[in-house]
Amino acid sequence: xxxxRFTERSTIEDRMAGFMAHLRLNGFPAGLGETETALxxxxxxxxxxxxxxxxxxxxxxxxxxxxxxRFNDLFRAYWLSDGRIRHENRPKGHDRQDRRSVxxxxxxxxxxxxxxxxxxxxxxxxxxxxxxxxxxxxxxxxRIENLRKTDLRHLVTPEDIAEAERMAFQLARAxxxxxxxxxxxxxxxxxxxxRRIARHSVAHGGDPIELFQRxxxxxxxxxxxxxxxxxxxxxxxxxxxxxxxxxxxADLHTEAYLLHTRLIRVTDTMREGETLKSxxxxxxxxxxxxxxxxxxxxxxxxxxxxxxxxxxxxxxVIILSDGYDTGDPAxxxxxxxxxxxxxxxVLWLNPLKGWAxxxxxxxGMAAAIxxxxxxxxxxxxxxxxxxxxxxxxx
Amino acid sequence: xxxxxxxxxxxxxxxxLDYVASxxxxxxxxxxxxxxxxxxxxxxxxxxxxxxxxxxSELFATKLIRLQCYEGLDASSAIYEWNYQRQxxxxxxxxxxxxxxxxxxxxFSDKYLMxxxxxxxxxxxxxxxxxxxxVDRADEEFEAYLLEILAEFQISIPELGTxxxxxxxxxxxxxxxxxxxxxxxxxRCLYAYVEYPDRKTELAILQKRQPGLAARLAEQIVGVxxxxxxxxxxxxxxxxxxxxxxxxxxxxxxxDLTDDPEAVQASLVCLLKTQSDRAAIPIEVQERLVGKAA
Numbered sequence: 001x002x003x004x005r006f007t008e009r010s011t012i013e014d015r016m017a018g019f020m021a022h023l024r025l026n027g028f029p030a031g032l033g034e035t036e037t038a039l040x041x042x043x044x045x046x047x048x049x050x051x052x053x054x055x056x057x058x059x060x061x062x063x064x065x066x067x068x069x070r071f072n073d074l075f076r077a078y079w080l081s082d083g084r085i086r087h088e089n090r091p092k093g094h095d096r097q098d099r100r101s102v103x104x105x106x107x108x109x110x111x112x113x114x115x116x117x118x119x120x121x122x123x124x125x126x127x128x129x130x131x132x133x134x135x136x137x138x139x140x141x142x143r144i145e146n147l148r149k150t151d152l153r154h155l156v157t158p159e160d161i162a163e164a165e166r167m168a169f170q171l172a173r174a175x176x177x178x179x180x181x182x183x184x185x186x187x188x189x190x191x192x193x194x195r196r197i198a199r200h201s202v203a204h205g206g207d208p209i210e211l212f213q214r215x216x217x218x219x220x221x222x223x224x225x226x227x228x229x230x231x232x233x234x235x236x237x238x239x240x241x242x243x244x245x246x247x248x249x250a251d252l253h254t255e256a257y258l259l260h261t262r263l264i265r266v267t268d269t270m271r272e273g274e275t276l277k278s279x280x281x282x283x284x285x286x287x288x289x290x291x292x293x294x295x296x297x298x299x300x301x302x303x304x305x306x307x308x309x310x311x312x313x314x315x316x317v318i319i320l321s322d323g324y325d326t327g328d329p330a331x332x333x334x335x336x337x338x339x340x341x342x343x344x345x346v347l348w349l350n351p352l353k354g355w356a357x358x359x360x361x362x363x364g365m366a367a368a369i370x371x372x373x374x375x376x377x378x379x380x381x382x383x384x385x386x387x388x389x390x391x392x393x394x
Numbered sequence: 395x396x397x398x399x400x401x402x403x404x405x406x407x408x409x410x411l412d413y414v415a416s417x418x419x420x421x422x423x424x425x426x427x428x429x430x431x432x433x434x435x436x437x438x439x440x441x442x443x444x445x446x447x448x449x450x451s452e453l454f455a456t457k458l459i460r461l462q463c464y465e466g467l468d469a470s471s472a473i474y475e476w477n478y479q480r481q482x483x484x485x486x487x488x489x490x491x492x493x494x495x496x497x498x499x500x501x502f503s504d505k506y507l508m509x510x511x512x513x514x515x516x517x518x519x520x521x522x523x524x525x526x527x528x529v530d531r532a533d534e535e536f537e538a539y540l541l542e543i544l545a546e547f548q549i550s551i552p553e554l555g556t557x558x559x560x561x562x563x564x565x566x567x568x569x570x571x572x573x574x575x576x577x578x579x580x581x582r583c584l585y586a587y588v589e590y591p592d593r594k595t596e597l598a599i600l601q602k603r604q605p606g607l608a609a610r611l612a613e614q615i616v617g618v619x620x621x622x623x624x625x626x627x628x629x630x631x632x633x634x635x636x637x638x639x640x641x642x643x644x645x646x647x648x649x650d651l652t653d654d655p656e657a658v659q660a661s662l663v664c665l666l667k668t669q670s671d672r673a674a675i676p677i678e679v680q681e682r683l684v685g686k687a688a
Contacts, residue, residue, distance in 0.1 A: 029577050037429060044428040045401065045421075059422035063580035065436060068587045205491070309573065314454070336625075 013039065022078045023061055028060050050079065054269065066264065087364050138312070164239045168246025174250050175223060175316055175387045179216040191213030221316055223247055223254040226302065228321030230260045230293035236351050236379075240320055243384070245270050247318070255310050259321070263298040291323055295364050296331025299310065303338045313343030320378060322352050323365025333367035340371055347391075349378035399426060412602040413442070413449040422586035423450070432544050432565035434580065437588030440632015443568040447525035450564060457522040459563070461511035462502050463532035469539065473549060474513045477506045502553040513549055516559035524563040530572045537579055544582055591633065593620055599633060604640050614651045615640050617687025622665060627674060629666040639664040651684045658684065
């Protein structure tokens with residue numbers, strides 16, 4: 001039986017305003033206007049019937065398809081007995097994994113090195129895990145006391161995060177700046193447009209009096225970044241979020257998505273405010289963060305929903321993931337093949353690849369590799385920086 | 395007809411007019427009507443977003459005014475335009491008959507104003523249903539203008555002054571998601587996402603629209619279409635396509651999908667609208683789908 005947890009003394013206005021604040025915390029644009037509409041709407045329905053109230057509030061507050069999906073959980077979390085805390089909608093019966101993902105989220109680096117706890121997410125079938133969590137698994141170069149060579153999972157201070165962001169900014173620039181191969185007439189161009197000059201010189205008896213110029217117009221590359229924030233990637237999450245933010249802030253057309261069991265578009269959140277603050281909000285937005293991964297399914301969603309508008313032949317799709325997929329790995333290959341049909345380039349940055357003795361045996365990863373334009377390691381800032389010339393060539 | 399008292403009544407009333415609405419949609423509609431707010435509908439193509447506006451206008455027995463948005467839609471084709479030819483004629487006639495004075499006043503009057511959908515909608519005596527179809531196709535500038543009208547329900551014409559609404563229209567906006575709408579517009583509206591109907595609902599829709607269809611064939615049709623939606627297709631068939639297909643099949647005199655696979659395969663043109671989709675469903679796959687649905 002679900003019981004309301006409100007004291008009798010709080011008025012309905014208070015509760016409704018509280019609910020809007022709750023939605024705001026979870027990334028909905030809900031404000032005074034919505035509260036007012038909701039209160040008016042309550043006169044048109046049977047407010048004591050939770051289902052009816054849910055339907056009504058959902059049509060007022062959940063103003064796009066993504067919010068619609070999340071609304072029911074948020075509604076239940078606030079109005080029914082679950083309380084006003086962030087609602088963790090993990091499936092039941094995965095207690096072991098749950099506990100582990102909680103641990104990994106605030107894990108410290110030496111714990112991983114010692115292999116004591118927080119084993120990065122279970123591999124597909126538990127057998128072909130290439131991750132040795134002992135000393136072997138450490139990045140070889142990480143021993144050197146150099147920030148740029150430190151494995152990204154050790155990056156925790158704000159300065160490190162800022163460095164990751166700066167690096168991403170440069171990379172995004174390297175990818176983005178593209179010139180067309182063709183030349184177009186331009187008022188201020190690098191080259192002279194000889195054909196046109198010759199043509200116009202006829203009028204002056206062959207003297208090239210009027211000069212025309214040409215240039216190669218900009219053909220900026222559009223980026224879409226998909227960041228895996230599942231349990232196994234949690235240790236890299238902060239650095240990678242900063243990295244994604246750097247990419248997003250380099251160009252107005254870059255789109256960012258988070259992926260765990262669902263795919264969420266986070267471009268707008270990434271653009272606002274400070275990194276750490278937005279990281280905090282992101283973790284609220286995607287309540288499944290640190291849980292399992294469904295890469296294939298989510299890439300498919302990406303293809304069918306977002307790629308249609310944001311990916312074309314001048315796009316580069318960057319996937320940051322370790323390739324551990326709790327869903328069907330065959331889907332990863334299918335989805336990538338479909339994505340490639342749009343003519344884009346796909347890069348996969350896998351933090352595990354920089355580890356000594358890494359083999360892409362995770363089935364999701366293995367299925368993906370034939371479709372990738374670039375498969376690179378991404379576990380040190382130096383590794384990321386080294387990508388720059390490669391990306392410039394893509 | 396009177397406004398239904400609550401959302402279940404509304405749902406039943408829509409049902410009576412052969413529109414099977416989900417709970418979500420009926421509630422959103424009900425609130426949109428009682429609160430006088432615009433309703434934004436999103437969803438894949440062919441799930442009945444436009445149809446709901448038509449049904450609503452039927453329910454209220456009022457006019458349906460439709461504004462189809464497209465890229466480059468501007469104020470003169472959405473709101474109002476002066477009838478320049480008539481104005482010129484009037485000026486000419488006035489100068490020939492030697493009538494001086496208030497020509498200017500005359501030619502900028504109601505008589506010379508051509509109301510386009512938005513202006514027309516706010517001039518009606520009884521509140522009409524205003525359908526702004528595929529609002530995502532219009533430019534962002536137009537969206538901003540639309541916001542103003544949706545908020546105030548008045549239109550200012552520099553030569554005439556401000557025209558405010560005689561009655562507030564029931565506004566329904568639809569979007570297919572070709573571009574993301576601004577949050578400002580979304581917040582002004584109530585929102586409902588129209589999904590593909592489930593098997594039961596779709597069957598109900600088919601029976602409403604094609605009452606003559608044999609129950610067995612109807613079930614097969616719905617089964618196949620539902621299965622097709624799970625296939626990897628570029629354009630997923632919507633409800634409208636399903637109805638077309640049903641009409642085509644009954645036109646071909648097919649009573650059972652398993653009888654004549656070739657004819658059924660040929661009739662799939664109603665559902666599969668691209669070459670690669672056609673190629674993705676060869677006759678073997680179609681027979682398997684039919685077999686499963688039967």
